[in-house]
Amino acid sequence: MYRIRFHGRGGQGMKTAGRILGSTFFLAGFEVQDAPRYGAERRGAPIFAYVRASKTPIFERGIITRPDLIIVADDHLPAIPGAGVLVGAGEQTVFLIHSNEKAALWKERLNLQGQVFTLPVLTDSELRFRGAACAGGAAALLEELNIDLLVEAVQEELAPLGSVLVEANCTIARAAYNALVEHRGAAHEGGPVSATEYTPPNWLTLPCDAPLLSAPAIHAPATSELTQTGLWRSEHPLIDTSRCNRCWWICSTFCPEGAIQVDAARRPHIDYAHCKGCMVCLAQCPTHAITAIPEEEAAAQGESP
Structure with missing residues (x-):
């Protein structure tokens, strides 16, 4: 099964990227899950979207903790622990980062064990199509997907936006795919996750406070300014x-x-x-x-x- 995560900020199109890549997998005959994950919706806050794809029924649910491919749309995010970009990354994990920096520098900077590639940086006028670019770059690294399926998926997913925007997204997706297609097959399917090897979250047990302390109350004005x-x-x-x-x-x-x-x-x-x-x-x-x-x-x- 392929386990793929897209990391970006609210407004950068990671939900769209996951939908496009998921539809590309579906057109290639895969069973697919794709969904975004974010807290309070706000532009600019770190979010991620995930895609699972398999030729057999998918019984896994929830967040992907052992990704085979991680796509990072904003190269500031790896430095933010709360963004969770590096969670679960191992030797099998391939990284694709939208950045001007060299792939070798990111591999050294983040101490990554797997292969690292960089996605050609978009111009200011193209940044609104970042989701299509990330989906196109991801598709290029997967053996079973091709550019025709990618373009068909973009057209299906973005059809409500009108022909002009659909074609613009197709152009960006094609360019990203072609820039990375020489590395086709770099990302591989991960093996099954064993239930016996599952490590539960390291929950914190917090004691209950007395009612007067734990009751919701605002004791000082204007603290939101801080x-x-x-x-x-x-x-x-x-x-x-x-x-x-x-x-x-x-x-x-x-x-x-x-x-x-x-x-x-x-x-x-x-x-x-x-x-x-x-x-x-x-x-x-x-x-x-x-x-x-x-x-x-x-x-x-x-x-x-």
Whole structure:
């Protein structure tokens, strides 16, 4: 059975990548499971999606802890323990990382035992198709899948988006597949998981507190200000003051985090320490005065706090 995990951030298309790869397997005659896994849904937060594929019925359920192939869409994630990128990785695990860095550097940096490949980095205009690129790169490393099945899966899964976006995703998926097809067959099916070798989670047993201590209560105001959610962003919103009509109540009201503040002259300002990059303000601005650039570009320009 193939056990595959896609790691990325909310909004980067990992759910889409899992669906596309799962459909590609299905078209190749496999039994398939594919599902995303995330906590509270928020743009920019680490998430993962998993795919199981087998020629026989699949009885496994839940999170994949012994992956045969791990695809990482954001090369900042391996450094975040909570993202769980390295969980269960062993000698049989193949890594595919979307990064400008060399594969050999990632192998050394993460002390990986299996093969490591890098997915050609997309341009800023192509980043919204990252899910299709990850699915295409993954398909290229699997012996039983081919580019025709991949394109058919993209067309089936993304058909509701319209022909223009479908073709754009197909183009990106083809490019990623062709960039890695020379390594076809690098990822192999893992063996069955034995129930007798199962290691249960290392649960923590916490004692119960007295009712007055454990009862839900807020003992101090404004503590949410101490949590800087700006670290979640993958896109950085910017306000063009020359186009802003100072209809401040729209963007500040729709911001779910209250991260848009208004000064005495009725001009909105973004609190980047607490802006999580959901881009609701961009969608609601009637004059299109709010735009966005990738967070890395903003950091390079000194825009990020």
